[in-house]
Amino acid sequence: MDLIVKAKNIDLEYNGRQILNIDNLEIYNYDKIGIVGKNGSGKTTLLKVLLGQIELKTAEIKTYGKISYIPQLEQIDITNIEDKSILGKLNVHNVEGNNLSGGEETKLKIAKALSENSDGIFADEPTCNLDKDSIDYITKTLKYYSGSVVVISHDRYFLDEVVNKIWEIENGKITEYWGNYTDYIEQKEQEKQTHLKKYEQYINEKQRLEKIITEKQKQAQKVGKSKNQKSTENGGRLAHQKSTGSKEKALHKSAKAVEKRIEELEEISKPIKERQIHFRISGSLEIYNPVPIMSDNLNKKIGNKIIFEDAKFKIPLGKKVAITGANGTGKTTLIKMILNKETGIEISPKVQIGYFAQNGYKFEKEKNVLEFLKEESDYQVSEIRSMIAMLGLNQNVITRKMKTLSGGEIVKILLCKMLLGRYNVLIMDEPNNYLDIPSIEALESLMKQYKGTIIFISHDKRLVQNVADIVYEIKDNKRLFAKWSG
Numbered sequence: 001m002d003l004i005v006k007a008k009n010i011d012l013e014y015n016g017r018q019i020l021n022i023d024n025l026e027i028y029n030y031d032k033i034g035i036v037g038k039n040g041s042g043k044t045t046l047l048k049v050l051l052g053q054i055e056l057k058t059a060e061i062k063t064y065g066k067i068s069y070i071p072q073l074e075q076i077d078i079t080n081i082e083d084k085s086i087l088g089k090l091n092v093h094n095v096e097g098n099n100l101s102g103g104e105e106t107k108l109k110i111a112k113a114l115s116e117n118s119d120g121i122f123a124d125e126p127t128c129n130l131d132k133d134s135i136d137y138i139t140k141t142l143k144y145y146s147g148s149v150v151v152i153s154h155d156r157y158f159l160d161e162v163v164n165k166i167w168e169i170e171n172g173k174i175t176e177y178w179g180n181y182t183d184y185i186e187q188k189e190q191e192k193q194t195h196l197k198k199y200e201q202y203i204n205e206k207q208r209l210e211k212i213i214t215e216k217q218k219q220a221q222k223v224g225k226s227k228n229q230k231s232t233e234n235g236g237r238l239a240h241q242k243s244t245g246s247k248e249k250a251l252h253k254s255a256k257a258v259e260k261r262i263e264e265l266e267e268i269s270k271p272i273k274e275r276q277i278h279f280r281i282s283g284s285l286e287i288y289n290p291v292p293i294m295s296d297n298l299n300k301k302i303g304n305k306i307i308f309e310d311a312k313f314k315i316p317l318g319k320k321v322a323i324t325g326a327n328g329t330g331k332t333t334l335i336k337m338i339l340n341k342e343t344g345i346e347i348s349p350k351v352q353i354g355y356f357a358q359n360g361y362k363f364e365k366e367k368n369v370l371e372f373l374k375e376e377s378d379y380q381v382s383e384i385r386s387m388i389a390m391l392g393l394n395q396n397v398i399t400r401k402m403k404t405l406s407g408g409e410i411v412k413i414l415l416c417k418m419l420l421g422r423y424n425v426l427i428m429d430e431p432n433n434y435l436d437i438p439s440i441e442a443l444e445s446l447m448k449q450y451k452g453t454i455i456f457i458s459h460d461k462r463l464v465q466n467v468a469d470i471v472y473e474i475k476d477n478k479r480l481f482a483k484w485s486g
Contacts, residue, residue, distance in 0.1 A: 065119030354423035
């Protein structure tokens, strides 16, 4: 059991907010740790503190051995990769560092880290922008890696396969859970149920004691009235006054004692109730065609490259359809062909499409969020607020201008706009990119509840597994192969 990292007194504040407040942590060579938490909770910051890239006056960081780092956004020297065989396994051909796609750059960062013969690997979203084959490779490699792994990831399948421990960061603190992501969710659910039970017990006991207080106060009032009445009738005899007065005092004293018991009860906070939104499609947008989008003979050629050849697909009404395949097989091309109603694609006249693009969206940045969301929506402000809350956004975001939002906030607002819009078919290109796991799970729930038809591209296995009724995989022979999941 070799210690790889030992850290003490990690204390970091930013703009008056506690980012990290960790007294002690240790990482051993057998650890495969997944770090989870909401966007902005300090996950990446923690990795950089442990790596020494962020120095804190109070922190004591000791590293035993060599640690390689796979960053998400930062540029690193990706030349001089020692083990060239890794490049082949990741299907990397361009290693010059110029005009690299996001996926190619991530693969080179992975290859460099894996070829450095380190004692540990720290990784920040290593599956981001990767296709299925590359995700499978990095998943298998890190699963059987001989050293320690500390990874930030929103990919639940990847976390289930790789990690044996979860660190949840919330309010600057780390809570440790043994097992993979599914184990973590099960433990969180148990905690939730335990909290609910304790809350119910607390409320029941409080109500029981409050009832006792009310009864004793009523008894005291009754004794007081009796004392006054008897005192008047009997000329105010002193013995009777003392007797009834003692009873009244005893009842008040008993009530006070019960009040103290209520004060001494451990207060249990009310469990947060999950918000729900009820989707609806207006009558004017109802589609009666059982297959509103389809193709019996789809062909597409860009230059000399054949993208589709005699391909076929059907999008049944109301179904959730996933489009999968390796990078460059034509997934985004297919949805753009649908959007452009290109030759070979049949689309019902009543189809109204809402589109979430992978790389941006045109909108008026001067508008505030609420104005932007209400533009093409029939939903009430309360329903808009519910969806915003479900995706983990603060309620005050609706008063802000679009131009003030962060990248992650814009993605969530664009998803809200599409889901709440006057559409009956939604097309989503990698909607889970840049979302934290709680937001992905909320999006997953919203997609499942949506009353219309959804076509979506995603490399997230768990999202596809949980949402899709049909999965179309595009393969090298330019065909689409369908698999019904239910």
